[in-house]
Amino acid sequence: MSEDLPHPDRAEIRIEAVLHALADPVRLHYVRELDRIGTGVACGAIELPVTKSTRTHHLRTLREAGVIRMRKEGTARIATIRRDDLDARYPGLLNAVLSAES
Amino acid sequence: MSEDLPHPDRAEIRIEAVLHALADPVRLHYVRELDRIGTGVACGAIELPVTKSTRTHHLRTLREAGVIRMRKEGTARIATIRRDDLDARYPGLLNAVLSAES
Numbered sequence: 001m002s003e004d005l006p007h008p009d010r011a012e013i014r015i016e017a018v019l020h021a022l023a024d025p026v027r028l029h030y031v032r033e034l035d036r037i038g039t040g041v042a043c044g045a046i047e048l049p050v051t052k053s054t055r056t057h058h059l060r061t062l063r064e065a066g067v068i069r070m071r072k073e074g075t076a077r078i079a080t081i082r083r084d085d086l087d088a089r090y091p092g093l094l095n096a097v098l099s100a101e102s
Numbered sequence: 103m104s105e106d107l108p109h110p111d112r113a114e115i116r117i118e119a120v121l122h123a124l125a126d127p128v129r130l131h132y133v134r135e136l137d138r139i140g141t142g143v144a145c146g147a148i149e150l151p152v153t154k155s156t157r158t159h160h161l162r163t164l165r166e167a168g169v170i171r172m173r174k175e176g177t178a179r180i181a182t183i184r185r186d187d188l189d190a191r192y193p194g195l196l197n198a199v200l201s202a203e204s
Contacts, residue, residue, distance in 0.1 A: 015203070019121045019130075023121035023122035028121075089202070090198050091201075093198035097117065099193075100192045
């Protein structure tokens with residue numbers, strides 16, 4: 001298990017970037033699905049109604065904002081929500097967003 | 103006191119629009135200042151490091167997202183945060199965002 005993509009450290013996460021990342025309906029759907037599934041999932045396992053390149057863009061936006069972590073397991077890439085980091089930096093934010101009606 | 107600009111009803115507020123509105127550093131600064139001041143303020147009273155037309159755009163984005171309400175009092179336009187509506191729709195969200203370090 002090794003990380004191959006850059007992630008911001010907890011202290012580097014910025015509220016504007018987190019809000020921007022979550023403001024897109026496709027990305028918000030992805031994060032809600034990740035939350036619903038609970039454990040890390042292969043990043044292709046959640047279907048999104050977009051092209052592969054757009055999907056890649058969305059996942060990069062979430063990763064670079066510090067919302068999700070991507071790690072390699074063998075040939076798979078596993079995505080998880082950075083709940084501990086987000087809850088530590090912005091208490092209540094993630095729950096408020098994930099429980100919101102759209 | 104009459105409203106002259108359209109505002110979404112509480113039930114029409116959408117989480118994506120609220121997050122988008124708050125994701126911009128200038129708009130977030132404006133909302134934080136509104137929150138700090140507490141009561142409604144003439145919408146020009148909070149200085150923003152942008153041109154007048156950009157300022158107008160930012161305030162419209164906040165209003166149309168349901169984050170702020172603008173009302174006329176005489177010749178002034180008064181801005182307030184729609185805290186009741188936002189707290190009812192997305193409990194905890196506004197506090198989490200406003201108390202966040204940037």
